[in-house]
Every structure is written in structure tokens, then in C-alpha cells.
Amino acid sequence: MAGSGKLMAVMGGKDTMTGFLLGGIGVLNKHCQPNFLVMEKDTTISETEDTFQQFLNQDDISSILINQHALDALWHCIPAILEIPSKEYLCDAANVSIPHRARGMFMSENLH
Amino acid sequence: RNEGMDLRVELDFLLLQLLKDLEQLEAKRQALNAWVEEGWLSFSKARYAMGAKSVGPLQYASHMEPQVRVCTGEAQDGLQKFWMVRAALRRRKGLPRTPEPDSSPAPQNPLKWFGILVPHSLRQAQASFREGLQLAADMASLQSRISWGRSQLQELQEKLKQLKPRAP
Numbered sequence: 359m360a361g362s363g364k365l366m367a368v369m370g371g372k373d374t375m376t377g378f379l380l381g382g383i384g385v386l387n388k389h390c391q392p393n394f395l396v397m398e399k400d401t402t403i404s405e406t407e408d409t410f411q412q413f414l415n416q417d418d419i420s421s422i423l424i425n426q427h428a429l430d431a432l433w434h435c436i437p438a439i440l441e442i443p444s445k446e447y448l449c450d451a452a453n454v455s456i457p458h459r460a461r462g463m464f465m466s467e468n469l470h
Numbered sequence: 471r472n473e474g475m476d477l478r479v480e481l482d483f484l485l486l487q488l489l490k491d492l493e494q495l496e497a498k499r500q501a502l503n504a505w506v507e508e509g510w511l512s513f514s515k516a517r518y519a520m521g522a523k524s525v526g527p528l529q530y531a532s533h534m535e536p537q538v539r540v541c542t543g544e545a546q547d548g549l550q551k552f553w554m555v556r557a558a559l560r561r562r563k564g565l566p567r568t569p570e571p572d573s574s575p576a577p578q579n580p581l582k583w584f585g586i587l588v589p590h591s592l593r594q595a596q597a598s599f600r601e602g603l604q605l606a607a608d609m610a611s612l613q614s615r616i617s618w619g620r621s622q623l624q625e626l627q628e629k630l631k632q633l634k635p636r637a638p
Contacts, residue, residue, distance in 0.1 A: 363539030363555050366606070372526055375597035377509040379530065380580045380592075382556075383536025386530075393536075420540045421552065421610050432618050 364420035367393040367413040369428055378423065393419060397428055407435050408468070474633045481626045488619040498605050505602040506592040509615040512595035529584050535577040538600075540607060549618055552610040554603055 366383045368375060375396045378384075386392045393416075395401070395409040410432050413419050424432075516525050538554050545551040555575050581588050581596060 363541040365536060366538075366540050368601070373510050373513050374506065376513065376530075377506065377595060378603065379534070381578065381599035381603045382580060383539075383603065384530075384534040384580070385536050386532065386534040392534075397623060420542055421606070423606055469567040 364418050365393045365400045367422045368424070369409065369422065370425040372396055372398065374425065384426060391416070391420070397425065403431055407432060410435055465469045474630065477626055477630050477633065481623070481630065484623050484626065486617060487625060488616065491612055491616050493621060495609060495616065498612065502602050502605040502609065504603065505598045508599035509602070511625045512591045512598060515591035516589050516595060519591065520584070525584065525592065531578070531580070531583050537577045537579070538603060545611070550611070550614040552607040554607045556614050
């Protein structure tokens with residue numbers, strides 16, 4: 359696609375969508391998929407999921423603006439990312455992200 | 471002991487920076503929400519002037535080229551930074567500013583989708599959402615910093631733990 363920089367995708371209600379498209383981020387042409395989805399009352403969950411997955415897979419999209427209520431329905435689309443060891447680099451059990459976060463950043467024994 | 475003290479100083483610095491970044495992110499989020507709400511209000515005014523169904527998806531063009539794009543790069547601290555850039559026509563050096571025959575068409579101002587003469591409220595809506603886009607890019611940069619800051623903080627906390635003498 360001509361021009362430097364990547365695209366910002368948007369998934370949201372009519373007015374939010376119209377607004378950001380007025381802001382100039384929209385793409386719609388025969389060479390590429392649109393980078394936006396207008397979410398209305400009859401927009402199905404599968405359509406929302408498919409569009410979200412499509413945006414995640416597109417190399418030319420660097421960020422996605424999405425209504426919070428839409429994102430709430432999409433967390434299950436974001437795959438679980440599991441850290442596994444490799445032969446060259448041992449897995450550091452203390453730094454595996456989920457248990458690490460669970461320990462909490464501000465637990466008193468972790469502060470001096 | 472010195473190593474422990476150095477780690478504590480570094481931890482303090484990181485924690486303060488993280489809290490500042492979180493505060494800044496929250497401020498930008500509130501500002502973005504305010505601009506979006508102002509945009510919605512401007513749309514209501516525009517609809518009052520142009521008709522209830524005159525501002526919406528029915529007016530979207532069948533062909534759109536982006537006027538703005540998101541650039542990403544490394545900031546001075548090595549972290550990922552996002553910023554918005556406006557699309558420009560490509561031109562050869564020394565020649566007048568005209569599009570090359572094979573270049574992409576210049577992106578059209580989306581205001582034109584709504585007619586030749588649009589009310590001031592529609593222009594205001596566009597301005598509001600443009601401000602919102604700049605804030606969105608700033609927020610993406612801050613989210614990247616915060617994510618890095620959290621992982622650094624956790625690393626330092628673990629190092630500090632390992633320095634503490636173990637109970638016999």
C-alpha cells in the first residue's frame with residue numbers, strides 16, 4: 359500500500375466509526391480489506407470475532423481501536439500464550455508471566 | 471549490601487516512573503473520551519441541520535484511502551513509540567507538486583462524503599476525532615512503556631529477593 363506507516367483499525371458503533379473515519383483512517387478499496395467494522399445491534403458475535411481475527415492477522419495494521427463492550431466479548435479470541443523452554447535457553451520459572459503477575463506487583467514482601 | 475542499595479534505588483526510580491506513566495495514560499484516556507463525546511454532540515448538531523439520516527454509514531464512500539497512518543519506531547529509551555502521520559502526495563525532487571501518473575490517488579477529505587457545503591458542526595466533529603486519534607497514538611506508546619516498566623519492576627523485585635539472606 360502506498361504511503362509510509364501502518365493503519366489503525368476500528369471496531370465500534372455508528373457514531374464512533376463515522377467520527378474516526380472522518381478523522382481519515384479508513385481504507386476501502388479493491389486491493390485490501392476494510393480496516394473498520396460498524397457494530398450494530400444485529401452484528402453477530404461470529405462476524406465480530408472473524409473481523410477481529412482478520413485485523414490481528416493483517417501485517418499492515420498496527421493498532422485496533424475497539425469499544426470496550428465489544429472487547430469484552432472477544433477475550434476468548436485472544437489465544438492463550440504459553441511460555442515453553444527451549445534447548446538453547448532454559449525457561450526461567452520465576453519469570454513466567456501469568457504466575458508472575460498473579461504474585462502482584464505491589465505485595466509488601468516484594469517491596470523494601 | 472551495596473548491590474541491594476543500588477537495586478532499591480533503581481526500583482524506586484522505576485516505580486515512580488511507572489506511576490507517572492499510569493497517571494498520564496489515565497489522563498489521556500479521559501481526554502480521548504471527552505473528545506469522542508464532543509464529536510458525538512457535534513454529530514447531533516449536524517443531524518439537526520442536515521437531517522437525521524444525513525450523517526452515518528449511508529454516506530460512507532465506496533472507495534477510501536487513509537489520510538492518516540500510524541508510524542511506529544524506537545524511542546530514545548529503546549521502547550516502541552506510536553505517532554500519527556498525515557498522508558502526502560509523492561513527488562520527485564525539483565518538480566512542482568503534482569501526482570506522478572502511477573501514484574495512488576490523493577486521499578479525499580471524508581467531509582466531502584456528506585456534501586459540498588457541510589455545516590460547521592460536522593467540521594468540528596472531524597476536528598474532535600482527529601484530536602482523539604493523536605491521543606490514541608500517545609496512549610499506545612504509553613501502554614508499551616507501562617508493559618515494559620512492569621516487567622522490569624518484576625525482574626528487579628526478584629533480584630532483590632535473591633539477595634535477601636535465606637533463613638537457616
